Amino acid sequence: MADKKLVLIDGNSIAYRAFFALPLLNNDKGVYTNAVYGFTTMLLKILEEEKPTHMLVAFDAGKTTFRHETYKEYKGGRQKTPPELSEQFPVLKELLDAFSIKHYQLNEYEADDIIGTLAKQGEKDGLDVTVISGDKDLLQLVSDTTKVTLTKKGITNVEAYDPAFMLEKMEVRPDQIIDLKALMGDSSDNIPGVPGVGEKTAVKLLKQFDTLENIYENLEEVSGKKLKEKLSNHKEDAFMSKKLVTIETASPIEVGLKDLDYDGYQHKNVSSLFKDLGFQSLLGRIGGDDADAQVESALTEVEVEKLDAVPDDLFTGKEAVVVEMLEDNYHSADIIGVSITNENGNFHLPIEVAKDSEAFSVWAADASMEKWVFDAKKTYVALLRHGVELNGIEFDLLLASYLINPSDNHHDIPAISHRMGEADIQYDEEVYGKGAKMKAPEAEILAKHLARKSAALYKLKENMEEQLKQNDQFNLYHDLELPLALILGGMEHTGVHVDVERLEEMRKELKTRLEEIEAQVYEAAGEKFNLNSPKQLGPILFEKLELPVIKKTKTGYSTSADVLEQLENEHPIISKILMYRQLGKLQSTYIEGLLKVVKNDTNKIHTRFNQALTQTGRLSSTDPNLQNIPIRLEEGRKIRQAFIPSEKDWIIFASDYSQIELRVLAHMAQDEKLIQAFNSGDDIHTQTAMEVFNVEADEVDANMRRQAKAVNFGIVYGISDYGLSQSLGITRKEAQQFIDRYLESYPGVKAYMDSSIQEAKQKGFVTTLMNRRRYLPDITSRNFNKRGFAERTAMNTPIQGSAADIIKKAMIDLHARLKEEELEAVMLLQVHDELILEAPKHEVDKLKEIVADVMEHTVELDVPLKVDSSFGDTWYEAK
DNA sequence: GAAACCACGC
């Protein structure tokens, strides 16, 4: 037994194993960590059990290897690495650095070759060698002094192969592994082998003939005519395969054993990273006496100059700017500091210095001076509140990150930095605390934290823009989302005027009615209870009143509206509960909810549109959500009476796209029938009913139209047969039949849907008209559910996302047009397929023409876009 | 503070 021990780890293989073995968890900062976590548990185990004196983790480099010269289809057809995994590789390397473990990759070579080369050197120098991988190919390296440990199931469940165990388990010797692979091939690496020869046959042949060469020299002795034929027909494939699977043990590596000395890690580096990654459970496993002590941060020192006046020569025309607030509502939050980074360094400005400085305001307003920010809208609105107009915003890290991959939630400077392999920054939570404990740190710490943020911003611009260009998304980013951010900022800042007295009136009226209904419910139930509690309501309905149980939830009886509606004829209490729910919702969410957020000095509401959240490209609206103000039921619709113009003799003006998603579908699918349907101008749901039920227009009754409408709805939102069955109250089978009939009626749509799924499988993502992306890693999942969901998403996102692209572009065009025509009208809200404006009454005629014109022609599709407009003294009247 | 349930819009 040698006293020196070399451990060689196949980094890619173990990372892949860990990624697929563990659920896709991310830490509280939104960085995916499952592969890193799995890798770490394995690493800790190895350190404990193997006690290596020399160590290295090898990674694959890039796309091509010298093997591609032999066979250009090598590893062809392989699924692209999911972005959720690729983004973990930089973190993995950080982890290895923290453990002081050497890692290495070499252009044109695979991790296998690096490992093979070092294993041979180790053997020669008399070291015990252990190779760790999940790839059976590595077994060819097994010898008396080299053992290969393969992951079995999961990540820490492993099996160690020495020559004896190999013979027992694989029935071949280590040197026969390459012959074995040459015969059986390997579909995951696209290695052909001999078709029809699997593991069993290959082992049998090798037992008889020992080597591949020997098999072919004695082909006549091979038993079985078919097998002989197959072997002789694919001789070239077999020998090429052998060449491909043979590990290069003399690769031109630039590291040697002397570089691989391993004498443990610095405890503080590892524990600090574990804390960063949220690996609380692993902290205990690395022991150390300061496990609970405050870990000093591993950050490098940052230089920042604190300014109490703005010097004339501060600005260069290319600066990264961070305007920091603690609370997330930038319409009211205090600015706690401003940080600027340019080629001369980092500079910190207290907000009083910034907003009172003439030089700062002039620079801010100067569009020729570039500003690079994270969240243009937030930065713009926050400064606007302090009377500073920010022009010349050239870069928005938030929008860039969102467009590159919307599913990477948590788009913030530290998280993005870590994803890009820049660790020299802390998360806000670490500096400010969270929840009730959140507060600004002392000035020195704050200045440094903000300096790190603006410095990161300054550094990341080039790389992010490069990624956008490579994705062909730079136009989407630069000419659509970035200008839109400022328009949205303007809308939010303008706010929507509210008739507070009207809301108060409604509240009083509702309060009385709610109390009446509540009393009636208690009367009918025979006891008082909390009517807002499903947990208390359940037993009353289903035990005391013995109503039939239709659906259960995880925790008890379901009392949702669709359940209650089915019970309406069973007991008079039900309709009262439904009414209570309906009115209660209006009262708490809308009346009281809106009253809570009205600014008392102006009676205005300032929502925030989240432009970097939805997976489809739509906006969302919070605090309050003005995209879900009731309209369907009259009772709720009256809420809209409280939304009024901000000036006397002004009106509310609303324009909405008619069936934009279905029109987009017709265009993208190039379905003749659907295009024809829209060109004819007839009612689309009736048209669908005619197709699906195979009847003439005058035979379509209300029920058929209703069903056709639900199917159209399903197509647009990508719902499943189950979803459609729920909305129509039919069985899943019947729903599936509807969908099938729809797709038969519109063969172009069917072909398009299939191609979307294919595209997702091939590229790993789908795209919209303007190149927005959505990654769908689940598209190849073996889990029926996940895959089904991914498939429906692949069909639906290009439609919904393209519609989102279009209305966003319309907003930019309309903004420009209103200015051009010198109208006072302003946009207030966007609700996915409609725009709400306010304007002086006398502009109405012009608006009717202009708004529809802009919206209908912002893009030209193969079907017309149609817009309906209306106006009135309140949002309610604009219908 | 988080999870569960419910309900509103597109």
Added chain:
DNA sequence: GACGTACGTGGTTTCC
């Protein structure tokens, strides 16, 4: 046959 099913936001209750 699985297993839980468009995208969001927000209110209330309940539990830790």
